[in-house]
Structure formats: C-alpha cells, structure tokens
Amino acid sequence: MHMADALITPAVGGVMLAVSAGTIGYSVKKVKEDLDEKKVPLMGVMGAFVFAGQMINFTIPATGSSGHIGGGILLAALLGPYAAFLVLSAVLLIQALFFADGGLLALGCNIINMGFFACFVAYPLLYKPIVKKSFTPKRITLGAISAVIVGLQLGAFSVVLETLISGVTELPFLSFLMLMQPIHLAIGLVEGIATAAVLCFIYQANPVLLDGEADMERSGTMTGKKVLAVLIAVTVFIGGVLSSFASAYPDGLEWSMEGVAGTAELERGGSAYHAAADIQGRTAFLPDYGFKNSDESSALAGTAASGILGGAITLGAAGLAGYFITRSKKKVKCQN
Known part of the structure; x- marks a missing residue:
C-alpha cells in the first residue's frame, strides 16, 4: 500500500510529512521514557524482519491482486506502539530512499497510513x-487478526481520503473506496494470520518477550538471544530466497x-514531483528491488540482494536509533 507521489498534491504531502514528523518526535520522547535498552537488538531484528516480509507479495485468490504485510501490529506487540512506529518509519524511509518503493512526497502519507493506525489505534x-x-x-x-484488519482498513480509507483531498479526478471517491476496502480486508486477513503465527511462535519460545520485558537471558523453550537468532535466520531466508517468488500480481x-x-x-507534472x-x-541504488538497467537473467539476483541489503540496512538503522535514544536517556538521568 505504498503510495506514489502522483496520488497526492505537494501540499497534502507536506502536511502529512509534518504530521508524521511530529508523531515521530513524540514517539522519540516516549521511547526515551519507556524503552529498556535490552530491547534495542529486538528493534533492529524486527525492523529487518518487517522489511523482508514486505517484499513477499502473496496472491489474493480469484482477484488478480496481491498484498504484503504492513508489520505495525507485529512490531507494536513486541516493542510497544512508540518504538514500533519509529521502526516502521525507518523501514518506509529506507524503502523510499534506497529502493524507490513509495514516493518521497508521499512518505508522510505512507508512514501515517501504514504506521499510525496500526500502532496507535488498532x-x-x-x-x-x-x-x-x-x-x-x-x-x-484473535487479537492479531482483528487489529491487523482494522488497522489496514483505516489505512486504506486514509489513502482514499488523501487522493480525494488532492483532487485526483482519475480516482473518484466512491468507486475507489468500493475497491480499496474489500481487497484490503482480504489482505488484512492473510496478514493477521501471518502476524498471529509469528507472535504465537515467540510466545511458545519465550513468553517474556510478549510481556514487554527485554531480558535476553530469560527463556521459555529458548532464550531471547536464540529467538533473535531464529528471527535473523528467517529474515535472511525471506529476503534472500522467498522474495524471488513473490506474486507478480499488482498489490x-x-x-x-x-x-x-x-x-x-x-x-503528474511540476517542479516538486520532478525534484522528488x-x-x-x-x-x-536498487530501484524496485533490482539492479539498475538489469535484464531478466539478473532479476532474481537483484531481488535477493535487495532483500539482504535492505534488511541489513534496516537492522542497523533501527538498532542505532534505539541505541542513541537510550543513550540520550542515560545522559539526561546523569545530569539530573
């Protein structure tokens, strides 16, 4: 559900970017107050996991459409809503900058549509x-499926509203709405099941991670560190292998x-669109998750490289963000 720049006006994009920046700033403040530094590795790993997961478009039967996970509920269930919003914002920024997935003018819209409603409403x-x-x-x-469906429905409705406010006459409100909501209901059901499967695995392996605790030594059937190792291995497999088998149908x-x-x-023409x-x-450097000017013979290699490199960049960015936030919290405490 990554919006392209042509779906909005620069004014709408600017307002939504300001709203998302304000929400990011408030989330940083809350994370400073609440985040346990032991959870920083989990931020990085889950960011990479969601990046890789978003590369897997799954077919929606009998529609000719496909969908991919958003990841907001999965992240919020493990990190809390504020850290989850920051991680998902990092994923979307990396996708837009390095893989041209989603427009830069539309970045604020994508952050709100895919992150805000999942993390702060559903x-x-x-x-x-x-x-x-x-x-x-x-x-x-039950919680995962319900929350994912509602969060995605709100995000899809927000897309329709943003195009309406932008005056995109090619997409009449009612006609667009009547297609967007049902298809994202189906996508949300699949994502909800996938989210539930990951959370149930973590619950069985190390339930303290779902309790909001971050002790990597305490364990159920696995220590937290082993859970992270499994998630990293799965992320590499998804990004490096499964991503090449994603559905070719439009999302x-x-x-x-x-x-x-x-x-x-x-x-859309105009200086703002051209600049973005x-x-x-x-x-x-890997537009549309492939090598520039590549042919079919190198397409699979480009997708695999995108999955692995994108996951690694996200892991580093999300992990470093969490590290510097917790470090700044320590400095404030020391000064007081």
Missing part, C-alpha cells in the same frame, strides 16, 4: 484489550487503481 484499542496479560495462542490469534492499491482508472501509474523523482533517482 493496537491499543483492539489487540491489547483482547490479549490483556493472559496470553494464550487463541487470544493472540491492493495498484489493483484498485487499475479497476477505477485503468492504470496503476498516474502522471530526481532525489530518488540518485539515492535508489
């Missing part, structure tokens, strides 16, 4: 009340656009 209002502190596989599954947003406008790629495209052209 997670506290659905997942937490359903799961509470009495973790069971049944509660985790839910592209499918909806084709159903309404007959195309998934709208064109120029920046992406310079920074994206």
